[in-house]
Each structure stands twice: as structure tokens, then as C-alpha cells.
Amino acid sequence: MARPWQPRRLTPLLGGLLLAGLSGCATYRAPFQPPQGLLVSAVKAPLQLDSHAGVPAAPGGHGQASTFYFHDPLITGLSFAWDDCALARASRNGGLQRLDYADYEYLMVLGIFGRMTVHAYGPVAAAAPR
Amino acid sequence: MATPPFRKLATLGAATTAALLAAGCLVAPFQPPTGIVSVYRAPLDLDMAQTPVATKEGQASAHCVLGLVAWGDASAHAAAANGHLKTIHSADYDYLNILGLYQKTTVIVQGE
Numbered sequence: 309m310a311r312p313w314q315p316r317r318l319t320p321l322l323g324g325l326l327l328a329g330l331s332g333c334a335t336y337r338a339p340f341q342p343p344q345g346l347l348v349s350a351v352k353a354p355l356q357l358d359s360h361a362g363v364p365a366a367p368g369g370h371g372q373a374s375t376f377y378f379h380d381p382l383i384t385g386l387s388f389a390w391d392d393c394a395l396a397r398a399s400r401n402g403g404l405q406r407l408d409y410a411d412y413e414y415l416m417v418l419g420i421f422g423r424m425t426v427h428a429y430g431p432v433a434a435a436a437p438r
Numbered sequence: 439m440a441t442p443p444f445r446k447l448a449t450l451g452a453a454t455t456a457a458l459l460a461a462g463c464l465v466a467p468f469q470p471p472t473g474i475v476s477v478y479r480a481p482l483d484l485d486m487a488q489t490p491v492a493t494k495e496g497q498a499s500a501h502c503v504l505g506l507v508a509w510g511d512a513s514a515h516a517a518a519a520n521g522h523l524k525t526i527h528s529a530d531y532d533y534l535n536i537l538g539l540y541q542k543t544t545v546i547v548q549g550e
Binding site for chain 2: 337338339340341342343344345346347348349350352354357358364365409412413427429
């Protein structure tokens, strides 16, 4: 005989959905992603490459900027992500005059600690005369 | 009533398979159909406008084992450096997948 429906049964489902919502999303999106590892990922791949006219492969300058991710699976179950890996920040960090192309570097350890670094390449801006 | 052992085992197996498959997937702007055994090369850079046909190329690879551990530098910068290129004109990628046990992604840049 079927048991009568009890709203209580929804509690684990709702709890799981709430926790999933609060814990953010440890996965990432990029135009080109090599396969990731469940335990550890440490890969570098192209982020943007529009080379139709030909881009300098070694333009001389390099800048990088990172965001960080931390997931607390034991006490709160919450996830946190912070900092700035924008191209503007990366090129500013490298003192670039122009952006030729960009790669990214993805590091994730056990879904607990993550770091996404954007590497920007281009010629270095000439130093301003003093 | 206790769950029969084989059902527990089947559930565990299905969950593990799903996790492995979900973890180890290639994402690319242009992707041919991919099988459990795959060896193919496809375009990576899709922005072509009077693109010169290059004579030299450079490669860089990333690896993934059992969908658990992934490592390697498959960046355009590393590929260009490996091929001693001064200019990049276009890029393709190689994908190798053997039963999800081992996967290798290689970025190939063409240039001068």
C-alpha cells in the first residue's frame, strides 16, 4: 500500500537545493576547456585567440591577474570567490600597451581551493619620460 | 526494508561513472562528435579573414587520467614557444580519449 504523501519528505531535497545554491559553482566556463580532474586540475589553455591577421607569438610583455575560490565543506558548506582576473587588470599588471592574445590557467584542488589566472600577452608600453 | 546489495552497487557504479564522465569532458568552440574512444583534430581559432597559410607549427598538451587528475600547459603561448614561432596565424587542437581512462588535449598553433 502506498504511503500517504508527507511534506516532510521534501525537506532533504529543499535542503540540498539551498546548500547547492549557497555553495556556488566550482566549475568554470571558457571557450576552450581541456578535460578536468575530479581531484586535481592544473591546466593552462588558450582563452582568446583571434589570429586572422597574425598575432606576434612573443610580443615581449606578459601580465597576469587571478581570482580565488574557497569551499568550506565541513562547517558551513559555503563557497567564496573573490578578486579580479579581468584582462584590463592583467594587462595593467604587465604594463602592456596592447593586448595580442590571452591564455588562462585553472587550478582546483579537491573542489576546495581554486585559482583562475588570466595571462595577457602584448608589447610593453614605453616608460613615460620623467 | 534493506536495499539489496546489488542495487547499492549498481547505484554506486552509476554515480561514479556519471561523475567521471561529467568531470572529464572537453569543451571547444567547434567539436566533432566525440566517442568513448576518440582521436581527432579540429579547428580552435575560428576567426579567419585572409589568413595566410602558415608553414610552421608548435604544439602544447594537457593530460587527464581517470577523470581524476588533470595537468599540463596547453596554452597558445606554450605552443608558440615550442614551435619557435614569431607570429601566430591560426590554431587547431588534437583530442585523444581512450575509454575516459586517459585523455590528451593538444593545442597546435600555426605561424611563421
